[in-house]
Every structure is written in structure tokens, then in C-alpha cells.
Amino acid sequence: xxxxxxxxxxxxxxxxxxxxxxxxxxxxxxxxxxxxxxxxxxxxxxxxxxxxxxxxxxxxxxxxxxxxxxxxxxxxxxxxxxxxxxxxxxxxxxxxxxxxxxxxxxxxxxxxxxxxxxxxxxxxxxxxxxxxxxxxxxxxxxxxxxxxxxxxxxxxxxxxxxxxxxxxxxxxxxxxxxxxxxxxxxxxxxxxxxxxxxxxxxxxxxxxxxxxxxxxxxxxxxxxxxxxxxxxxxxxxxxxxxxxxxxxxxxxxxxxxxxxxxxxxxxxxxxxxxxxxxxxxxxxxxxxxxxxxxxxxxxxxxxxxxxxxxxxxxxxxxxxxxxxxxxxxxxxxxxxxxxxxxxxxxxxxxxxx
Amino acid sequence: xxxxxxxxxxxxxxxxxxxxxxxxxxxxxxxxxxxxxxxxxxxxxxxxxxxxxxxxxxxxxxxxxxxxxxxxxxxxxxxxxxxxxxxxxxxxxxxxxxxxxxxxxxxxxxxxxxxxxxxxxxxxxxxxxxxxxxxxxxxxxxxxxxxxxxxxxxxxxxxxxxxxxxxxxxxxxxxxxxxxxxxxxxxxxxxxxxxxxxxxxxxxxxxxxxxxxxxxxxxxxxxxxxxxxxxxxxxxxxxxxxxxxxxxxxxxxxxxxxxxxxxxxxxxxxxxxxxxxxxxxxxxxxxxxxxxxxxxxxxxxxxxxxxxxxxxxxxxxxxxxxxxxxxxxxxxxxxxxxxxxxxx
Numbered sequence: 001x002x003x004x005x006x007x008x009x010x011x012x013x014x015x016x017x018x019x020x021x022x023x024x025x026x027x028x029x030x031x032x033x034x035x036x037x038x039x040x041x042x043x044x045x046x047x048x049x050x051x052x053x054x055x056x057x058x059x060x061x062x063x064x065x066x067x068x069x070x071x072x073x074x075x076x077x078x079x080x081x082x083x084x085x086x087x088x089x090x091x092x093x094x095x096x097x098x099x100x101x102x103x104x105x106x107x108x109x110x111x112x113x114x115x116x117x118x119x120x121x122x123x124x125x126x127x128x129x130x131x132x133x134x135x136x137x138x139x140x141x142x143x144x145x146x147x148x149x150x151x152x153x154x155x156x157x158x159x160x161x162x163x164x165x166x167x168x169x170x171x172x173x174x175x176x177x178x179x180x181x182x183x184x185x186x187x188x189x190x191x192x193x194x195x196x197x198x199x200x201x202x203x204x205x206x207x208x209x210x211x212x213x214x215x216x217x218x219x220x221x222x223x224x225x226x227x228x229x230x231x232x233x234x235x236x237x238x239x240x241x242x243x244x245x246x247x248x249x250x251x252x253x254x255x256x257x258x259x260x261x262x263x264x265x266x267x268x269x270x271x272x273x274x275x276x277x278x279x280x281x282x283x284x285x286x287x288x289x290x291x292x293x294x295x296x297x298x299x300x301x302x303x304x305x306x307x308x309x310x311x312x313x314x315x316x317x318x319x320x321x322x323x324x325x326x327x328x329x330x331x332x333x334x335x336x337x338x339x340x341x342x343x344x345x346x347x348x349x350x351x352x353x
Numbered sequence: 354x355x356x357x358x359x360x361x362x363x364x365x366x367x368x369x370x371x372x373x374x375x376x377x378x379x380x381x382x383x384x385x386x387x388x389x390x391x392x393x394x395x396x397x398x399x400x401x402x403x404x405x406x407x408x409x410x411x412x413x414x415x416x417x418x419x420x421x422x423x424x425x426x427x428x429x430x431x432x433x434x435x436x437x438x439x440x441x442x443x444x445x446x447x448x449x450x451x452x453x454x455x456x457x458x459x460x461x462x463x464x465x466x467x468x469x470x471x472x473x474x475x476x477x478x479x480x481x482x483x484x485x486x487x488x489x490x491x492x493x494x495x496x497x498x499x500x501x502x503x504x505x506x507x508x509x510x511x512x513x514x515x516x517x518x519x520x521x522x523x524x525x526x527x528x529x530x531x532x533x534x535x536x537x538x539x540x541x542x543x544x545x546x547x548x549x550x551x552x553x554x555x556x557x558x559x560x561x562x563x564x565x566x567x568x569x570x571x572x573x574x575x576x577x578x579x580x581x582x583x584x585x586x587x588x589x590x591x592x593x594x595x596x597x598x599x600x601x602x603x604x605x606x607x608x609x610x611x612x613x614x615x616x617x618x619x620x621x622x623x624x625x626x627x628x629x630x631x632x633x634x635x636x637x638x639x640x641x642x643x644x645x646x647x648x649x650x651x652x653x654x655x656x657x658x659x660x661x662x663x664x665x666x667x668x669x670x671x672x673x674x675x676x677x678x679x680x681x682x683x684x685x686x687x688x689x690x691x692x693x694x695x696x697x
Contacts, residue, residue, distance in 0.1 A: 001592065005481035008472070196475035196589075216591045216599040251594040 001214065006197050013184075013194035017143050017151040022053045023093035024145075025084055027100030028061045030262045030294075036311030038099055040300040041145055048159060048303060049152055053097065056087045064102040068226040074113075078124040079131060081110050086128065086136035094140040097148055101261035104144040105182025108190045111142065142190075144183060146260035146295050150192055150200045153207040161304035164210030167327030172211040173255040176290070177201035178245075178268065180261025181221055201258050204295055208302050217248035223271065224263030242271040246283045246290070253285050256322055257292040268292045273316045273349055282351060289317035289351035301328060308335055313344075318352040358383040358425065359458040359694050362447050364434035364633065367395025368417060368676055369668025370463035372683035373690075375420025377461075380691065384426045385455060387447075389433045389629055393421060395465055401495035403676065404532075404539040405566035413676060433629045436636040437462070437664055443697055445663040448636075458697075459663045459690050462639075462647065463683065464630030466669040469518025469526070469622040476589040477514070477620055484508075484598055484617045485590060487517075488533070491540055491619050500547050500617070508551055508616035511544055512600060513537045514587050515557040519623030528644040530623030530673040534560050535567045537621050538574045545578040554581045554613070556602055564675060585611065590618060624673040637661070647671050657686040665690050 022045070030037055045051040063080050066072035088096060098104045114121035121138070128134050149156070164173045179198045184191025193199025196219070202212050223241030228234045245268070249257075259265040269292040276282050276289075284290035292315065293301075300310045301323075307330040312319045323330050336344045347353075359382055363374045366388030374386045386393065394417070400410040421428065429449070436448040437460050447455045471479035471487050479485045483503035486494075494500045502508050515537055519530040534557065541553045560582070562568040574580040585602040593599050598615040626645045634641055639659055642648040647670050650658030657665045667686035668679045 001483065001596070002481055005472075005478070008480065009475060194475065196478075197481070214592065216593050218591060219589060 006199075009197050010193045010199040013188060013191065013199075015143075015147065015190060015192060016141050017147045017192075018095040018141050020051050021093060022051065022095050022097035022143070022148065023088040023091060023139075024053050024055045024097045025059055025062075025099060025103065026055075027103065027262050028065070029266070030099060033262060033266045033314075034294050034297065034311055035314050036300070036309060037294040037296040040305060040310055041099070041149070041296045043305075044156070044296070044299055044303065045148070049155060054091055054093055056091060058087060059084060062100075062103040062106050064100070064106045065226065065230070067106065068102070069230050075123070075127065077106060078110050078113075078120065079127045081107060082124045082128040082136050083132060083134060085139060086132075086134040088139060089135070089137045094137070096139045096142045097145050098142060099145050101144065101180030101183045102263070104142070104190075105180075105186055107142050108187045111138070112187060114138065144200075144260065146183075146200050147192055149295050149299055150203050153204045156299055156302060157207045160208065160302045162302055162326050162328055164205060164208045164298070164302070164326070166325045168325070172209055173325070174213050174252060175205045175210040176213050176215065176218075176249050176252075176254045176257045177205060178218075178222060178257055178259040178261075178264050180259070180264050183260060201260055201295060204298070205258060208298070213249060213252045213254055215249045215252055217245045220245055220248075222259070222261070222264035223267045224261075229267070238267065239271055239274060242267055243275055246272070246275070249290075250283055254290055255285060255325065256319075257290055258295055258298050259292060260295055265292050265294050269316045272351060276351065277349075284317075285321075288321050291315065291317045291319040291322050293319070301326065306330070308337075314347060316347070316349070316351060318350050320352055360385070360456070361459045361461060361690060361694075362387060362434070362445075362455055362457040363461045363463055363667075364437070364447075365395075365463035365465050365630070365668075365670070366390070366393030366421075366428070366430070367463065367465040367668065368397055368413075368679045369465065369670075369683040369686070370395075370461070371417040371421050372680045373461045373463055373667050373687050374426050375417075375423065376684055376687040377690070378421075378423040378425035380687075382425065382691075382694075385457070386421060386426055386428045387432050387434050387449065388428065388430045391430055393417075393428065393430070396468070396489075397676070399489055399492055399496075401492045402539065402543065404535045405564065405570045407539060407542070434460075434462075434464075434633055436633065437661070438637065439662045439664065443663065459665065459694055461665050461667050461686050461690060462630070462633070462659065462670055463667040463686075464627050464633060464670045466624040466673065467627045469524070469530075469625050471517060471620045471622050473524050474517055474620070477517070477587070477618070478590050479620060482590065482592050482598060482618075483596065484615075485620065486617060487620045487622045488513075488536055488540060489622065495540075495543055495547075500544055502616055507548065510552040510554070510615050511617045511619065512554045512556060512587075512613070512615045513541060513619045513621060515555065515621050516586070517620040517622050518625065520558060526623065526625065526644075528673065529561060531561065531563065532673060532675050533621040533623055535562060535564065535570065537619075538562075538567075538571050538580070540619065541580040542570070542574050542578050545580065552581070553579075554583055554615075556583050556585055556587050558584070558586060564677070583611070624669060627670065630670050637664075639664075644672070657682065657689045663693065665693070
């Protein structure tokens with residue numbers, strides 16, 4: 001492997017990521033799957049980095065899952081996204097920060113459509129105005145929130161309390177990075193590092209002391225794939241795709257997976273339980289499963305956030321052995337306690353539970 | 354030819370330029386051959402053997418070198434032609450890199466092609482994975498007498514990937530480069546002869562064996578040399594924990610996806626309009642076709658005409674072609690040039 005070859009590609013795919021003043025659009029599903037990720041993103045940006053991030057409670061789903069499930073027409077989703085832009089325009093923000101890779105893909109697809117077919121932009125303006133009386137300006141930039149963490153990765157590293165390294169041996173942790181398909185596979189120029197060798201998560205892992213694993217099925221879909229999962233009869237495809245990835249990464253004995261897409265994080269986490277149930281196989285070091293973390297969770301761990309505040313206890317593959325290796329102390333007794341001391345629901349069938 | 358010899362500038366010292374210069378000099382014209390590299394010879398300088406008969410490339414190189422050893426030919430190297438302009442009265446002015454100008458009675462543009470930059474097919478990992486090479490790199494190995502992996506070990510399985518940068522909308526090249534299929538067949542046979550126990554696979558879209566003896570070479574590669582041909586385009590390459598390449602292909606004849614490990618992957622890079630030629634075309638107002646090569650006056654009976662008086666095209670600056678056709682095209686350009694000069 002020639003690292004300079006990857007660096008050459010990364011240099012070709014650099015995008016403008018603003019420094020400050022973000023209009024934040026949340027994901028429909030992330031707060032359910034990874035309860036602390038979006039919250040910790042806001043805390044890191046506002047508290048640790050001192051950035052201005054604005055949220056509007058009137059922001060809605062982008063309807064991306066419906067769009068990819070063929071139940072929401074393209075005209076409709078354009079009007080929904082235009083409404084989001086209208087909220088940003090109203091608040092005086094020109095930089096959109098998008099939490100979800102599906103939404104990010106939707107936004108890029110729409111912006112490219114408007115660019116190449118300007119009549120569709122005019123029609124969307126008309127549709128939105130007729131439906132809501134709203135107008136909007138096309139934003140100056142759109143960033144996925146992993147782009148933003150990537151931009152500030154070195155600043156985060158400077159504030160870090162922990163590294164992606166084994167505290168006993170000092171060796172870097174072996175990290176699999178997984179990029180959501182809709183981040184850059186449709187429009188490589190919108191992704192940091194392009195589509196074939198994205199740098200967005202690699203850059204974070206390297207800045208925070210880990211080693212990235214490049215394995216044969218690195219580019220393969222996690223298995224979400226919308227219709228693979230949404231159509232119940234197709235779920236075998238979804239499971240098989242995840243399994244293919246696990247088997248491909250298994251010889252490298254990864255310590256963790258870091259992902260930037262809600263579906264990918266969810267499926268690579270939950271399917272490990274399913275594969276264990278079906279075949280009795282548990283992947284990862286010492287058969288302890290491979291923790292699948294969001295980039296915000298990893299950034300939070302590095303910065304010293306309480307793992308239970310990050311919501312790691314709500315992953316199917318528990319991170320306790322990983323935390324131990326990184327030297328992070330997490331009180332097991334507080335794992336399922338809310339801040340006010342009330343008992344939180346405890347998921348069943350956790351790996352390393 | 355009577356009186357002072359007329360002067361023709363040939364832009365480009367590859368196969369077409371050398372042949373055109375030699376032919377004109379033989380007929381008594383004064384020729385200035387302008388070559389951007391250190392020596393004339395073009396891409397042929399890097400090639401080991403030629404299809405379809407696998408004769409040493411050096412035989413054709415020697416022939417062309419002899420063609421330009423003539424008292425009527427002066428050669429300028431490390432120089433490009435930057436602009437060509439016809440002036441009423443019949444003079445053609447030529448601006449050269451470095452700021453010098455030349456005047457001629459006619460110009461033959463023979464700026465040739467450049468090989469597709471394999472880095473642009475990012476999914477194949479050229480420049481990243483140790484054992485992904487191009488067909489030109491493989492010729493270099495043949496020249497050095499050894500086909501080996503980056504760690505110098507002997508490969509057990511080699512895959513040759515056709516149509517890299519050709520017939521590919523993703524890289525804005527819809528054209529067929531014509532010579533890559535037969536080059537792959539030739540190279541596969543050469544690998545077989547150097548490495549008798551190596552498994553060899555060609556991954557192709559169509560086998561375009563258009564020239565004389567090409568089809569025969571294709572049959573020979575299968576019947577005698579046991580080269581395997583799989584119809585399918587490679588979608589991506591990666592490496593496994595043993596640093597062995599892993600490729601994904603759809604075998605379109607078997608109708609199933611295929612995953613295979615390789616020791617070396619050879620990218621059969623196609624032909625594109627040469628960059629200096631493209632700049633020259635832009636500066637001089639020469640039309641370019643949808644394939645970005647120079648557009649000729651007529652595809653059938655004016656294939657050397659530029660549309661600008663006193664300027665003629667020769668060789669692969671107009672389209673991909675093999676050496677045989679390039680030499681014929683250069684001779685035809687000379688005929689058009691002489692007809693023009695005699696008719697003034």
C-alpha cells in the first residue's frame with residue numbers, strides 16, 4: 001500500500017467546510033438508535049469548540065426514506081428540502097450542517113439537480129410558495145456533520161483526554177471506518193476524499209491515534225440499502241451484506257468500527273446480535289463483538305465525555321472491553337441510570353452486556 | 354521539385370511524424386521535425402514487442418530512426434509547437450515553445466496521443482495498491498526481462514483489465530482505443546512465455562480483433578497459451594491481509610458476480626488526445642471531435658485535412674490507431690501536403 005497514492009486522491013477531493021455559524025438539521029432515526037450522538041455533537045461544537053449552531057424546532061424529516069422507498073415523489077422531497085432552506089434563510093444562516101447521510105445525499109442530489117436543470121429550482125420555488133407562502137435562498141455550503149468534526153479533528157485531538165490506543169501496550173487501536181453510501185458515492189465532490197478512498201473518518205482516526213484498516217469489503221454497503229431492509233422479505237440481503245463485511249474485516253481483528261451514517265451504524269451493530277443468534281458467531285477480538293460507534297461518540301470519548309452520557313449502553317455490542325483498553329473509566333452501576341437517578345430501560349441480548 | 358526546396362514543419366516526432374518527415378525528405382522537401390521529448394520515437398520507445406507478430410519493437414524503431422537520418426531533415430527536440438497560423442500568400446507561421454518562431458510552406462500535425470492516466474479510475478487503486486500496474490508498466494517489465502510483484506516475488510495469477518479509460522462514460526471517454534484488446538492478448542502470451550505456471554485472466558467487454566492476424570492471435574492465446582477470457586468489467590479492487598489484490602467482476606456470460614484474488618492487475622490503458630496537441634488545437638483554432646481528438650475535414654476522403662490551408666494531420670492526433678495504420682496515415686498526409694504544395 002502506498003500512502004502517498006491516497007494522499008493524492010484526498011488532495012483532489014477537498015470541499016469547503018465553514019468555520020462557524022451552522023444551521024443544524026437532525027436525523028429522523030439517529031436519536032433513537034444512538035441516543036447521545038446528536039446531543040454530543042452540539043456539545044462539542046458549542047462548548048468545546050465555541051461554535052454557533054442554530055436549530056429550528058420546525059425542521060422536519062427530509063422524507064428521504066420515503067423517497068428511496070418509492071413512496072415520496074422527487075417534486076415533493078424538493079419542496080420539503082426547500083422548506084428547510086427557507087427556515088435557514090429566515091434565521092439568517094447560509095451553512096447547513098446535516099446529521100444524516102441519507103439527508104445529506106438528498107440535499108446533494110437536489111442541489112445538483114437545480115444546478116443542471118434550473119427550471120426544477122424555479123418550479124420548487126413556486127411549489128413551496130404555493131404550499132406555504134415561503135421563499136428561500138440556496139445555501140452557500142452544505143456539510144455533513146462528519147465533515148465538521150473532520151475539520152476540527154486536530155483541535156479535538158489537542159483537547160483530548162484519551163487516544164485511540166491501548167493504554168497497556170501503547171499500540172494504536174485497529175479501526176474499521178465505514179462511510180455511508182450516500183455520503184459521496186453519488187457525488188464524490190461533496191465528500192472529503194471522494195468516493196473510493198474517503199478521508200473523512202480516516203482523518204479523524206489518524207488524528208486521534210488509531211490505525212485504519214483497509215480490508216477487501218471496505219466499500220461494500222452495510223446492508224441497510226432501504227428496500228433491502230424496508231421490504232421485510234428482502235432482509236436476508238441486508239443481513240448477508242453486513243456479514244460479508246464482518247467476515248472480510250475479521251482477519252484484521254479490529255477493535256472497533258467508526259461510521260458516519262445512521263443506517264450503517266445501526267445495522268452493523270444490531271446484525272452482530274442476529275448473526276450470533278443464527279450461527280453462534282461473535283466477531284472481534286476474543287469473540288467480544290466489534291463495537292460500532294458514531295464519529296460523535298468517538299470524538300466524545302476522546303474528549304472525556306462520560307460513555308453513558310454518550311449513549312454507548314444502547315448499542316447492541318457493548319463497548320466495555322474497548323473502554324478498558326483505552327483506559328476510560330465508566331461506572332457500570334450508572335450504565336442504566338438517568339441523571340436524576342431513575343432507572344432507564346435495559347436492552348436485552350447485549351453482546352458483552 | 355525545381356528551385357528552392359519548400360519547407361514543411363512536422364509537429365511531433367512519434368511514429369507518424371517520423372514517417373512523414375522521412376517521406377517528405379526523400380521527395381526533396383526541407384523538413385523541420387519538432388519533438389517535445391529528448392528523442393524522436395514517441396510511445397514506441399517504451400514498448401518491448403508489437404502485435405500481431407510480436408516482433409521486437411526495436412525493429413520498427415530502427416526503421417523509423419533511419420527514416421529521419423536525412424540531410425533534408427533538421428530535428429528540434431524538447432520543444433512543442435504552440436500555435437500554427439496560415440497567412441494569405443501561402444506562408445504558415447509556427448510558434449514554438451521557448452518563444453521562437455518558424456515559417457514554413459506547410460505543416461503536418463502529428464502530435465499523437467497520450468495514454469489514459471490510470472489514477473483517474475480510482476476504484477482500481479493505481480498508485481495506491483502495490484501490484485496494480487498499467488500495460489505500459491508491463492512493457493517496462495518485459496524490457497527488463499522479468500515480470501514480478503512489487504516485493505520481487507513471482508506472481509501466480511495475473512489479471513489484465515481491458516478498456517481502462519476507453520468506452521467509459523465515467524471518465525468522459527466514449528471512444529474505443531482499438532489497440533488495447535490485441536495488446537492484452539499479446540501481453541498475456543508474453544507473460545505465459547515468461548511464467549509458464551502463472552494463471553492469466555483477461556477481463557473484457559468485447560474482444561475487438563479488427564486487424565489482420567489479430568483474431569488468429571486471440572485463438573492462439575486460448576488454444577496454445579491457456580489464457581482465460583472472462584467477459585465482465587471489473588468494478589473495484591482492494592487488497593486483503595496478505596496484500597493480495599481482490600477484484601470484483603460481473604461474469605456476464607455465466608451471469609454471476611465473481612470475486613478473485615490476483616497477484617498483479619494490469620490496466621489496459623487507452624488512448625486520449627495528447628495534451629500539447631490539445632493546447633495547439635485550441636490556440637490554432639483546429640476543430641476537435643466529440644472524442645476530443647482532432648476533427649478531420651472528412652471522415653472518408655479527407656482524413657488528413659485540417660480545414661486550415663497548409664495544415665495537415667497525421668496519425669493518432671486524429672483518432673486511436675495502430676502502428677500500421679499510423680504509418681499509412683502519415684504517408685497519406687504527405688501525399689495531401691505534396692498535392693497542396695504542387696498546386697499552389
